[in-house]
Amino acid sequence: MKKLLYYSVFCLLSSVFWVSPSYSQQITTITVEGIGAVVKGDLAIAKDNALNDALRKAVEQAVGTLVQAQTLVDKYQLISDEIYTKSQGYIKKYTIISERPDLNQGILKVTIQANVSIGDIRNDLNAIGLLIERKGKPRMMVIIDEKIGGAESGYSANLSESETVIIQKFTEKGFNFVDEATVKKNMKRNMALQAIGGDDNAAASIGLEYGAEVVIIGSAVAKLAGKGIAGTEMKSIHASITARAIRADTGEIISSASEKGAIAHLDETAGGALAIKKAGEKLASSLIDQIIAKWSGEVGGQTTVQLTVSGIDFVSLNKFKTIIQSQVRGVLKLNQRSFTAGVAVIDVETKTNAQSMAEELAMKNFETFKVEIIGLSSNKIDIKVIPL
Numbered sequence: 001m002k003k004l005l006y007y008s009v010f011c012l013l014s015s016v017f018w019v020s021p022s023y024s025q026q027i028t029t030i031t032v033e034g035i036g037a038v039v040k041g042d043l044a045i046a047k048d049n050a051l052n053d054a055l056r057k058a059v060e061q062a063v064g065t066l067v068q069a070q071t072l073v074d075k076y077q078l079i080s081d082e083i084y085t086k087s088q089g090y091i092k093k094y095t096i097i098s099e100r101p102d103l104n105q106g107i108l109k110v111t112i113q114a115n116v117s118i119g120d121i122r123n124d125l126n127a128i129g130l131l132i133e134r135k136g137k138p139r140m141m142v143i144i145d146e147k148i149g150g151a152e153s154g155y156s157a158n159l160s161e162s163e164t165v166i167i168q169k170f171t172e173k174g175f176n177f178v179d180e181a182t183v184k185k186n187m188k189r190n191m192a193l194q195a196i197g198g199d200d201n202a203a204a205s206i207g208l209e210y211g212a213e214v215v216i217i218g219s220a221v222a223k224l225a226g227k228g229i230a231g232t233e234m235k236s237i238h239a240s241i242t243a244r245a246i247r248a249d250t251g252e253i254i255s256s257a258s259e260k261g262a263i264a265h266l267d268e269t270a271g272g273a274l275a276i277k278k279a280g281e282k283l284a285s286s287l288i289d290q291i292i293a294k295w296s297g298e299v300g301g302q303t304t305v306q307l308t309v310s311g312i313d314f315v316s317l318n319k320f321k322t323i324i325q326s327q328v329r330g331v332l333k334l335n336q337r338s339f340t341a342g343v344a345v346i347d348v349e350t351k352t353n354a355q356s357m358a359e360e361l362a363m364k365n366f367e368t369f370k371v372e373i374i375g376l377s378s379n380k381i382d383i384k385v386i387p388l
Contacts, residue, residue, distance in 0.1 A: 027116070028116045030114050031114075033057075034054025036108050036110070037049065037106060048355075049359075062116035092115040094114035121296060134299045135295050138378065140213075140216065141214075143217050145219040146163075148273060149223060149272055162277075165277050178210055191205065192206070200217075204247070208248045214254070223238060225262070236263075238262045238275060239276040239279045241280055245290075247378075247379055249377035250380050255286075259282040302351050303350060305357055306337075306346070306347050306380045308344075308380065309343065309385060310384050312344060316369055319367075324348065327364065328360050329360060330351035368387065371384070
């Protein structure tokens with residue numbers, strides 16, 4: 001009986017999600033409605049939140065059959081996590097059909113028709129552009145400590161080979177960068193060296209100071225590996241590069257990679273630059289894939305928003321957490337990171353985003369205190385508690 005059940009589920013998954021060799025993706029058209037809260041009459045922000053809600057629901061519906069089938073199979077101990085992971089959905093394009101404000105309920109409803117692809121987003125430039133837009137067009141910056149041969153390592157005010165190739169590969173995919181030349185001329189050397197040395201907080205601070213939401217930090221080395229290849233004057237030069245991408249507002253590492261490259265060349269310096277370029281291209285591709293996967297999961301499922309709450313006592317903190325968990329839309333889980341001297345740090349796993357959550361918190365009735373939003377970024381909300 002179990003064998004028959006396994007076979008039936010396998011056929012279901014194959015018929016719904018198998019893509020023939022002549023097609024690289026399966027596209028599903030979904031019509032769905034999203035809802036956004038209207039705060040202080042601001043219909044524009046409500047529309048943005050309703051649109052994001054609708055886009056998330058469209059992806060959920062497109063992969064919903066697979067999730068239901070997986071749940072059924074898991075009850076009989078057949079693990080299909082790998083199938084689910086490889087069948088993620090993403091928005092290729094969408095059209096807004098209607099938008100209807102309901103001021104009595106304080107909400108705005110947006111209906112969309114979306115084309116959802118079940119497949120790999122990495123080579124779909126239009127979908128990547130839409131993903132970047134939904135993430136608020138985060139700006140990037142890159143700092144790589146580069147050493148070729150006997151040259152001294154350390155921070156340079158000029159763009160290195162590795163920095164140049166990383167910016168080029170990211171830009172080809174539609175990512176936005178701050179003006180690197182201007183930033184490097186004005187950046188404090190000691191901060192750059194701290195970040196290069198592994199201080200993620202220093203890297204995050206640099207990003208915040210120069211308007212970058214994501215900072216790529218790392219090191220690259222090229223050195224001579226051998227001379228006289230096959231009796232010639234050619235030299236064998238090997239390069240290695242390591243980097244990580246850090247969110248400036250929270251300090252979270254969202255991707256990391258290490259790659260190597262090798263080349264034969266007459267000149268050690270010129271060959272070293274080419275070997276670093278080769279390794280840098282592979283590293284950039286790896287970082288891009290990880291970031292796209294991370295952001296796709298956040299806009300299509302859940303993300304983590306960090307709350308820093310100041311001026312709160314222990315009793316009020318417990319009430320604050322209870323209200324967030326039970327009354328704020330989209331909240332899945334709370335993780336309290338710390339509570340020291342009246343300041344609490346809480347990570348909130350949510351299906352919405354920081355903007356939407358901040359608006360809801362500002363409207364909540366906490367009875368014995370009120371909250372004031374004093375800072376807001378893509379992944380972090382700074383809150384001040386005011387006793388009543």
